[in-house]
Amino acid sequence: MYGKGLRALSISTVAVMALALALVFFYAPLEAEQGFLQKIFYVHVPLAIVALCGFVAGGLFAIQHLRTRDPRWDMHSYVAIHMSLIFGVATLITGSIWAKGSWGHWWVWDEPTLVSFLIVFLLYATYQPLRFAIEDPERQARYASVFAVTAGAFVPLNFIAVRASTAYVHPRVLGATSNLPSQMALTFLVSLLGIALLFTTLCKYELTAKHTRAQLRALRRLADRRAGTAVAVAPARARSAAPSVHATAMTAHAPERPGI
Amino acid sequence: MRRTVGALLRKELLVELRTLESVPGMSLFAVTTFVVFHFALQRSSVDGDLAAGILWVTLLFAAILGINRLFVADADQGGFDGFLLAPVERTALLVAKALALLAYLVALEIVAVPAFALLLLGPSLGQAMPQLLGVLALGDLGIAAIGTLVAALAVRTRARDLLGPLLALPLLVPIVIGGARATSPLLTLGHAGDPPTRWLLTLGLYDLVFGLIAYALFDFLLED
Numbered sequence: 001m002y003g004k005g006l007r008a009l010s011i012s013t014v015a016v017m018a019l020a021l022a023l024v025f026f027y028a029p030l031e032a033e034q035g036f037l038q039k040i041f042y043v044h045v046p047l048a049i050v051a052l053c054g055f056v057a058g059g060l061f062a063i064q065h066l067r068t069r070d071p072r073w074d075m076h077s078y079v080a081i082h083m084s085l086i087f088g089v090a091t092l093i094t095g096s097i098w099a100k101g102s103w104g105h106w107w108v109w110d111e112p113t114l115v116s117f118l119i120v121f122l123l124y125a126t127y128q129p130l131r132f133a134i135e136d137p138e139r140q141a142r143y144a145s146v147f148a149v150t151a152g153a154f155v156p157l158n159f160i161a162v163r164a165s166t167a168y169v170h171p172r173v174l175g176a177t178s179n180l181p182s183q184m185a186l187t188f189l190v191s192l193l194g195i196a197l198l199f200t201t202l203c204k205y206e207l208t209a210k211h212t213r214a215q216l217r218a219l220r221r222l223a224d225r226r227a228g229t230a231v232a233v234a235p236a237r238a239r240s241a242a243p244s245v246h247a248t249a250m251t252a253h254a255p256e257r258p259g260i
Numbered sequence: 261m262r263r264t265v266g267a268l269l270r271k272e273l274l275v276e277l278r279t280l281e282s283v284p285g286m287s288l289f290a291v292t293t294f295v296v297f298h299f300a301l302q303r304s305s306v307d308g309d310l311a312a313g314i315l316w317v318t319l320l321f322a323a324i325l326g327i328n329r330l331f332v333a334d335a336d337q338g339g340f341d342g343f344l345l346a347p348v349e350r351t352a353l354l355v356a357k358a359l360a361l362l363a364y365l366v367a368l369e370i371v372a373v374p375a376f377a378l379l380l381l382g383p384s385l386g387q388a389m390p391q392l393l394g395v396l397a398l399g400d401l402g403i404a405a406i407g408t409l410v411a412a413l414a415v416r417t418r419a420r421d422l423l424g425p426l427l428a429l430p431l432l433v434p435i436v437i438g439g440a441r442a443t444s445p446l447l448t449l450g451h452a453g454d455p456p457t458r459w460l461l462t463l464g465l466y467d468l469v470f471g472l473i474a475y476a477l478f479d480f481l482l483e484d
Binding site for chain 2: 066119120122123126129130133134135136138139142143145146147149150153154157158160161162164
């Protein structure tokens with residue numbers, strides 16, 4: 001179910017990423033002021049955009065989960081936020097490198113996008129500790145969804161607040177695609193597409209892995225029951241922050257589970 | 261709904277009056293923090309940006325003490341179960357708790373603001389007082405809405421004392437930004453002017469949005 005189309009998606013991700021890198025290094029012109037350093041823009045900005053979109057998507061999936069009570073939406077929400085956190089780390093690292101290169105400091109407080117991204121990242125960093133601290137899987141999913149919706153709404157609000165608070169010290173030449181030269185804009189858009197595809201592919205892999213693990217667990221339990229083993233199989237639920245969708249909901253025999 | 265909120269709020273305030281669990285602790289914490297700031301900054305008086313920052317950081321951390329305790333009694337002593345058994349709207353609990361937290365914050369500020377003026381603040385507060393109260397009220401509304409939601413989210417987890425502040429602080433950053441920016445002209449020597457409308461609007465908008473979010477999501481936290 002989840003594995004469908006995974007191969008095609010992976011291949012197109014690799015192709016677009018390769019194309020993006022080729023464009024970055026051989027097609028896009030050198031920027032007049034920053035020179036070669038500016039090329040990190042084609043990685044950093046798409047990473048940030050995709051991570052933020054992933055956070056918001058996590059919130060939207062969480063709304064779906066709260067409305068339908070289908071644990072699969074919770075899993076989608078978890079995976080989107082989990083992956084966005086990883087992309088967020090990459091964004092902060094590439095941003096720091098760029099800041100060091102162009103302004104001479106690893107961190108600058110007067111760049112509102114940077115600061116608001118850090119605040120959003122710090123908020124989402126509590127998502128997994130929150131899940132981890134709740135034992136009951138159903139309540140864990142529900143509370144995590146409430147968090148994801150709140151935080152998803154916080155993302156744009158926080159950007160407005162922080163942006164308004166900062167006087168623009170640095171010229172925002174690289175802020176919008178509209179005032180980029182067309183060659184740079186094309187390269188940027190291809191990079192954005194590549195990173196977005198990478199995000200989708202990784203999310204799909206994680207979802208497939210989780211789904212397969214749940215199926216395997218269900219089949220094992222079934223096999224144990226068929227074999228009539230006297231050994232009581234303890235429900236070995238890993239104490240993990242990751243959502244473990246109840247296995248029976250995921251087997252081929254019972255693809256849909258009515259509300260909990 | 262109004263009667264339920266009234267009854268719940270009365271119960272909250274009565275419990276607080278009898279146990280004195282939150283407000284005295286918050287107030288004492290705020291005053292102690294001012295003393296700590298005096299020694300940490302090695303200054304006998306502050307004004308402007310620095311004063312606004314100290315005031316808001318202190319109020320924020322004191323508020324977090326209250327937020328952490330807001331639902332503890334309900335979670336530990338069966339208050340949630342009792343409430344869920346009653347045939348009333350669940351949102352009433354959110355409204356009552358938020359109002360109770362708002363009352364705690366006002367009580368905290370009645371102690372903390374004069375203490376701040378006395379201990380640390382350089383310029384006198386007299387003239388700027390009404391405007392300062394307005395800014396504080398806007399900040400309190402946001403802290404009450406976010407604080408209640410976060411407290412309900414954190415209270416039934418294993419690490420509630422840790423998670424509450426961790427969840428609340430990033431969500432309250434925009435309030436600190438808006439509050440500190442709006443307050444700093446009021447605390448400048450010779451009064452630099454009125455608080456900028458932009459910041460008051462930001463605070464008001466943030467309060468409104470998070471009030472609605474808390475209203476929409478609170479029911480889901482009370483299902484078992």
